[in-house]
Amino acid sequence: MSGDRLLIDTVFVQALLGRRDQHRDKALALLSRMREAAEVLVSEAVLVEVGDALRAFDREGAADWIETCYRTRNIKVIAVDSALLLRALQLYRTHSDKPWSLTDCISFVVMREHGLTDALTADRHFVQAGLRALMLEEA
Numbered sequence: 001m002s003g004d005r006l007l008i009d010t011v012f013v014q015a016l017l018g019r020r021d022q023h024r025d026k027a028l029a030l031l032s033r034m035r036e037a038a039e040v041l042v043s044e045a046v047l048v049e050v051g052d053a054l055r056a057f058d059r060e061g062a063a064d065w066i067e068t069c070y071r072t073r074n075i076k077v078i079a080v081d082s083a084l085l086l087r088a089l090q091l092y093r094t095h096s097d098k099p100w101s102l103t104d105c106i107s108f109v110v111m112r113e114h115g116l117t118d119a120l121t122a123d124r125h126f127v128q129a130g131l132r133a134l135m136l137e138e139a
Contacts, residue, residue: 004037009121010049017061023122026135043078045106100125
């Protein structure tokens with residue numbers, strides 16, 4: 001087990017489950033890092049987004065992935081309660097110059113509040129927010 005503390009983003013899961021996804025190789029290369037990490041966070045907003053994004057081509061895979069997150073020892077699912085949503089909404093509102101989704105803002109708030117800097121994603125919005133998008137970095 002490593003001391004890594006990571007956040008899972010939808011892009012990572014889509015790449016793992018989508019055999020033709022452009023980011024698949026990067027996601028597969030990072031899978032062992034995720035498995036060995038001390039702690040991996042994922043918000044319920046991302047889990048909903050995964051289910052929505054994969055409904056047309058791998059509904060079963062999405063459902064399995066989501067259930068697995070709740071059972072995996074090093075993955076902590078962060079509930080999206082009203083307080084978290086309102087903190088994310090404030091970030092969303094104050095950064096109207098950025099194309100960040102509300103789900104992105106939830107992830108950014110979760111990362112900051114838990115002291116994380118590294119996200120399993122290829123989403124450049126994380127870099128705009130001052131975080132690391134590990135799937136964009138060279139191996």
